[in-house]
Amino acid sequence: MNYRHAYHAGNFADVMKHAILALVVASLKRKDTPFFALDTHAGIGAYDLEADEAGKTGEYMGGIARLLEAGTPPEELQAYLAVIRSWNSDGNLRRYPGSPELMRGLMRPQDRMALVELHPKDVEVLRSRFHGDRRVGVHHLDGYLAAKGLLPPAERRGLVLMDPPFEVKDEFQRLLAALRRARKLWPTGIYLVWYPIKGAEPVARFHEALAQDGGPETLAVELMLRPALDPFRLNGSGMLIINPPWQLRDSLAPLMPWLVGVLAPEQGSARSETIVGETP
Ligand SMILES: C[S@@+](CC[C@H](N)C(=O)[O-])C[C@H]1O[C@@H](n2cnc3c(N)ncnc32)[C@H](O)[C@@H]1O
Secondary structure (H helix, E strand, C coil): CCCCHHHCCCCHHHHHHHHHHHHHHHHHCCCCCCCEEEECCCCCCEEECCCHHHHHHCHHHHCHHHHHHCCCCCHHHHHHHHHHHHCCCCCCCCEEECHHHHHHHHCCCCCEEEEEECCHHHHHHHHHHHCCCCCEEEEECCCCCCHHHHCCCCCCCEEEEECCCCCCCCHHHHHHHHHHHHHHHCCCCEEEEEEEECCHHHHHHHHHHHHHHCCCCEEEEEEECCCCCCCCCCCEEEEEEECCCCCHHHHHHHHHHHHHHHHCCCCCEEEEEEEECCCC
16 A cells, blocks of 8 residues: 555646535535435545645646636536635645545535545544544445445435545456445445546446446546556546436536646546436
């Protein structure tokens, strides 16, 4: 377990992932009934952008820093940006909330969240961070196996975020297997699954396997920094959305081109592909 998200926090992939997460949460909040969120690879919850790790790579400068400098973000980004601003209330970008703190910033008193993290030190950071918040459970488990004890939730509505580090060769296969297990337990949940786009081939195989599995509507949304020509670089960021909420496509339509214009104005692009289900 060598992956440390602190080097990458707030980069273009985090921005895309978290902007979509915030949109899905907004749609869940349209009803008063509680929702449940499971974060299978939670990280430490929030990141210090002035620390050595973030400073060394400077990745956030090509991500969240650009968003905050850009003029007039679309309506679809407001909830996400409001949480980012609440973490940097003096107007200087110093901290970036990871998925756990972003979710906490968006949840209501009636909602609930389970955070799963395997790294022994990171899980302790999460525990102390969320200590006393009765809505949040922190679990020291393998995120790929966590579904068994945590799904389906009593609330019967909500989301699962799967955001693995992709540090092992067979991560796409492990992800697929975990997804299949989770979906058996909770077929109606919304699944948000992040994946890196380095070469085009592994992504195409992943999409093919999902298409063969069939099931509910499945959308793949991708933001490319550049064409996927060099398979050793992170050329783009992908998010699978299974059971996308009603109207999510309408929200993504203005959001993704705007993000491309800000994050990858020269060689960037965005696309949205229906992997399973009807193209509207
Ligand atoms: C990409 S980071 C998560 C970032 C977080 N979701 C966010 O958006 O702020 C991946 C995390 O997964 C953890 N991890 C790695 N393997 C894991 C596993 N099998 N189960 C749970 N967590 C794991 C790593 O320690 C790391 O903190």
